[in-house]
Amino acid sequence: MTAWTRRQIGGLVGGALLGVAAPHIARGQGRPRVIVIGGGIGGATVARYLADLKSIDVTLVEPNSAHVTCFFSNLYLAGLRSLASLTFDLETLAERHGITIIRDSAVAIDAPGKGVELQGGAKLSYDRLVVAPGIAFKFAEIEGYDEAAAKIMPHAWIAGSQSELLRRQLKSMDDGGVFVIAAPPNPFRCPPAPYERASLVAYYFKQFKPKSKILILDAKDRFSGQELFQDAWSRHYPGMIEWLPSQFTGAIKAVDVAARSVVTEGETFRAAVANIIPAQKAGLIGEKAGLTDASGWCPVDPVTFESTLQPGIHVVGDSIIGGDMPKSAFSANSQAKACAFAIAASLTGSPQFPPHLFNSCYTFLAPDDAFTNALTFAPEGGRIKTVKMLISKVGESAEARRRTARHAVGWYSAFTADVFGGGS
Amino acid sequence: MKRERAAAIVSRAKGLAAEIRWLLGTSLSAILLFPGNSAAEDASQGAQIAATCASCHDPAGRGQAIPPIVGLDEQRIVKAMLAFRASESPSLVMHAVALSLTDGELAVMARYLTDRANAGRQP
Ligand SMILES: Cc1cc2nc3c(=O)[nH]c(=O)nc-3n(C[C@H](O)[C@H](O)[C@H](O)COP(=O)(O)OP(=O)(O)OC[C@H]3O[C@@H](n4cnc5c(N)ncnc54)[C@H](O)[C@@H]3O)c2cc1C
Numbered sequence: 242m243t244a245w246t247r248r249q250i251g252g253l254v255g256g257a258l259l260g261v262a263a264p265h266i267a268r269g270q271g272r273p274r275v276i277v278i279g280g281g282i283g284g285a286t287v288a289r290y291l292a293d294l295k296s297i298d299v300t301l302v303e304p305n306s307a308h309v310t311c312f313f314s315n316l317y318l319a320g321l322r323s324l325a326s327l328t329f330d331l332e333t334l335a336e337r338h339g340i341t342i343i344r345d346s347a348v349a350i351d352a353p354g355k356g357v358e359l360q361g362g363a364k365l366s367y368d369r370l371v372v373a374p375g376i377a378f379k380f381a382e383i384e385g386y387d388e389a390a391a392k393i394m395p396h397a398w399i400a401g402s403q404s405e406l407l408r409r410q411l412k413s414m415d416d417g418g419v420f421v422i423a424a425p426p427n428p429f430r431c432p433p434a435p436y437e438r439a440s441l442v443a444y445y446f447k448q449f450k451p452k453s454k455i456l457i458l459d460a461k462d463r464f465s466g467q468e469l470f471q472d473a474w475s476r477h478y479p480g481m482i483e484w485l486p487s488q489f490t491g492a493i494k495a496v497d498v499a500a501r502s503v504v505t506e507g508e509t510f511r512a513a514v515a516n517i518i519p520a521q522k523a524g525l526i527g528e529k530a531g532l533t534d535a536s537g538w539c540p541v542d543p544v545t546f547e548s549t550l551q552p553g554i555h556v557v558g559d560s561i562i563g564g565d566m567p568k569s570a571f572s573a574n575s576q577a578k579a580c581a582f583a584i585a586a587s588l589t590g591s592p593q594f595p596p597h598l599f600n601s602c603y604t605f606l607a608p609d610d611a612f613t614n615a616l617t618f619a620p621e622g623g624r625i626k627t628v629k630m631l632i633s634k635v636g637e638s639a640e641a642r643r644r645t646a647r648h649a650v651g652w653y654s655a656f657t658a659d660v661f662g663g664g665s
Numbered sequence: 666m667k668r669e670r671a672a673a674i675v676s677r678a679k680g681l682a683a684e685i686r687w688l689l690g691t692s693l694s695a696i697l698l699f700p701g702n703s704a705a706e707d708a709s710q711g712a713q714i715a716a717t718c719a720s721c722h723d724p725a726g727r728g729q730a731i732p733p734i735v736g737l738d739e740q741r742i743v744k745a746m747l748a749f750r751a752s753e754s755p756s757l758v759m760h761a762v763a764l765s766l767t768d769g770e771l772a773v774m775a776r777y778l779t780d781r782a783n784a785g786r787q788p
Contacts, residue, residue, distance in 0.1 A: 290716065571720065578716045594710045597717050597765060601758045615761035629764055631757045651730030655723040 272298040273588040276357055276367040278347045278526060280331050281308055282570040283558025284373035285660050286577035287584075292338045294581075296589045300341040300367075302359065306331060308661065309400040312570050313653055315434065318397070318408050319441035321608055327400065329661040338662045347372075350530035352551045369584050372532060372539075372548075373558045373573070374524025375399070376430050379537070382520050383423075384495035384504075393498045394515040398430060410514045411442060416450035418513025421503050423493045424459040428538075429521045430559050430568045432465035433604045438516070440470065440606045443478040453513075455482045458493050458505060460520070462486040465567075466604060466612065472635045473606035493517070523560035530554070538562040543620035544596060545583035546576055555580050564625030566618055572600045574660060598625060603649035610639070611646035711777020714770055717762065718778070736782050742775035 273296075277288045280303030292299040307330045316322040334340045343365075349358040350370065357365045378396065380387045386394070397407040411420065420442060424435040439455050446453040463486075464470075474482045491506025496517060503510045503517070522528070522537030532539040532548050539556040540549045543564060548554045557580050558573035566572045579596035586593035598618040605611045612633035618625045633645065657663065718734060726733035734742070749756060750763035766774065 574720055575717070578713070582713050582716075592709050594713050597714060599717060599720070599762065599765070601721070601761075613757060615758040617761050617765040619765075629761050631753065631761050633757065647730040651723075652721050654727075655719070655721050655731060658723060658725070659719045 272296060273368040274298045274300065274366070275369045275371060275584060275588075276365055277301045277371040277373065278357065279303060279373035279375060279524065279558070280305070280334075280342070281373060281375050281558065281573075282310075282660055283375075283560075283573035283577045284371065285331070285334060285662075286574045287371045287373065287555075287557060287581045288340050289334060289338050289660070289662050290578055290581035291584060292334075292340045294585050294589075294591075296591075297585065298341075299339075300343060300365065301331070301334065302343050302345055302347050302357070302365075303331060304344060304346045304360075306344060309404070310570070310657065311398070311400045311431065311434070314397070314400040314404045315438045315441045316605065316608075317400075317404055318411060318438065319445040319608075320408075321441070324401075324405060329657055329663070331661070333662045347526050348529075350526070350551075350554070352530070352554060355553060368588060370554045371580065371584070372524075372527060372530065372554060372556045372560065373577070374526045374560055376521045376559045376568070377523065377525045377528075379520040379522055383493055383517065385498060386496050386517055386519060390496060390498045391517070394496055394501075394512075394517045396518050397516060398518050398521075407514070407516060411445065414450065414453065414513045417452040418450070418454075419511070420446075420453065420455045421510055421512035421515045422455065422457045423503060423515070423517045423519075424457055424461065424464070425518045425520050426460040426492075428568060429518070431570075431602075432567055433470075433602065435518060436464060436466065436470045437604045437606075439482050439484075440473060440477070443474070443481050444607050446481065447478060453481075456510060456512075457482065457484045458490055458503060458510065459484060459486050460492040462488050466614075466632070468635050469604075469612050469633065470606065473610060477607050477610070521559075523556075527556065527560050532556055532560075534562075536562060543623065543625045544579070545587075546580035547583075555584065564618070565616075565627040566598065566625050567600055567602075567616075569600055569602055570656070570660075571602060572598075574656070575599045596620070601652075603645065603652055605646065605649065606642075609646050610642040611649050612637075612642070613645050613648070710770070711773045711780075714766065714774040715777050715781075718774075721758070734778060737778065739775045739779040742778055743771060746771050746775070 275291055275297055277284045280301050288299050288301045291297050307328050310327045313322055313327055317324055317327060331342055335342045345359040345361045347357050348360050355367050395403045395407045397403040422435055422439055439457055443455055493503055493505055495504040501512050503512055503515055523533050523539050527533045527539050532551055534540050539561045541556050541561050542549060546555045546557050548556055557576040559568040575598050583593055585591045600616045603611050603613050614632040616630045617628045619628050721731050722734045726735035746763045749759040753760045
């Protein structure tokens with residue numbers, strides 16, 4: 242079903258529906274039209290920055306009326322933030338930035354005909370299309386794990402009801418239970434996040450269920466920020482978190498939902514609560530629209546973020562093969578801005594300058610102990626290459642870490658205002 | 666007009682330039698005498714670079730943890746960025762950002778932020 246927001250109904254005459262009735266009129270007259278699929282971090286940022294230029298008509302297609310951020314959702318799991326404080330109504334983008342929002346899902350893209358078909362049946366035409374559908378899961382790689390199993394052993398890797406489910410399970414778990422986190426193979430959304438999750442759940446256990454343990458069954462032998470995490474685990478949560486690399490276990494192969502067990506090559510682990518984070522690929526519309534290659538992700542031009550497989554369609558965020566750029570909200574936001582300016586340049590002739598691509602993530606080890614990294618990137622030889630990488634160090638003062646934790650909170654409010662058009 | 670403004674900034678910022686020249690291997694005058702773009706291009710390039718700032722700095726200038734940048738004058742911004750470029754402390758993130766901007770980009774960005782603030786709008 243297609244649900245139109247208030248502004249959508251008011252703006253129908255000049256908006257997207259005109260394209261449905263008579264695409265040639267929509268394209269022949271007035272402002273060029275960009276359709277953005279996905280109102281998460283990448284999609285909302287592109288839509289907002291394009292709309293603010295005023296010379297382009299922007300329509301955002303997203304099934305949800307609000308976005309729940311994955312970043313800071315580990316704080317929610319530990320009881321340190323409410324889910325409401327992580328939820329952003331997309332209506333602000335319509336009201337303050339003049340974006341037409343259609344509450345629906347894109348089900349097909351006609352690249353040569355420049356059209357998008359929605360689940361509700363509407364067909365929209367565009368001059369440029371941006372696709373930002375985030376991630377999908379490779380369920381088939383873990384035997385017994387699928388959408389239904391995720392309702393018992395949540396992934397909580399897309400925030401919202403999955404996060405609520407995991408929080409409820411952790412709250413009702415008996416003291417002394419084992420919380421198993423199955424960490425996925427590379428590449429995946431937010432490389433430090435499974436280990437941040439272990440840290441913050443350990444913080445929760447330490448207060449309320451001190452006999453409980455956390456077992457991380459990893460599909461990898463190393464992970465992002467490893468030294469910083471292992472140092473913090475021994476300082477804050479000694480004996481509580483065990484990390485088993487793939488070389489010891491052969492990694493997770495199957496789950497038995499009824500028995501609440503997780504099966505690796507050689508062993509079966511019983512879990513009081515199991516958090517299964519499967520291997521990932523681009524959001525499904527990417528594959529359907531022929532935007533993905535054999536890797537399962539979408540290859541793009543590193544300057545314009547235009548698909549190298551389908552001209553006229555741009556892809557930003559977790560769905561792309563980002564070269565050296567990690568799959569993070571910060572990366573998605575940075576790519577989205579570069580993409581928006583590139584689209585404006587090609588549709589309106591505005592000048593285009595070399596893109597500045599950044600990533601900076603704040604990672605919590607405890608509520609007042611956080612670390613950060615800062616990376617800069619530049620296009621080189623058709624891919625995105627790291628230019629500079631800086632990261633907090635083991636052994637920093639407690640005061641420095643407290644300051645980073647405070648910065649993280651400041652970053653969260655500024656960043657979400659930037660993406661979802663709130664704040665000012 | 667532009668040259669005059671640039672010259673004025675050079676003189677205001679000279680003291681700082683002397684202090685940190687050895688660190689930068691360049692002079693502040695070089696930063697502020699970037700090749701001339703048209704005003705519209707400057708604003709557009711400024712807008713594109715300043716978009717980066719908004720990923721962390723609240724556009725309404727709220728929040729104490731990450732200092733607001735709204736309302737800082739051009740010279741303060743250039744000065745601060747040069748200091749960030751020279752040292753990892755106090756901010757890893759700002760060190761990385763400052764290193765990634767050319768002298769010309771830095772000047773255009775600073776001017777854009779100041780002009781926007783003077784026009785009473787947010788960056
Ligand atoms: C636990 C955790 C912690 C994290 N912490 C951080 C952090 O501290 N810092 C950081 O930078 N990043 C962090 N991340 C990563 C960050 O959340 C993602 O990288 C970011 O959300 C990616 O943005 P995106 O736009 O690609 O995808 P999303 O934000 O997931 O948005 C995709 C949107 O597309 C929509 N969609 C999908 N298919 C369709 C369709 N067919 N039609 C219409 N709409 C569609 C979806 O409904 C969704 O709203 C974290 C992630 C997790 C899981």
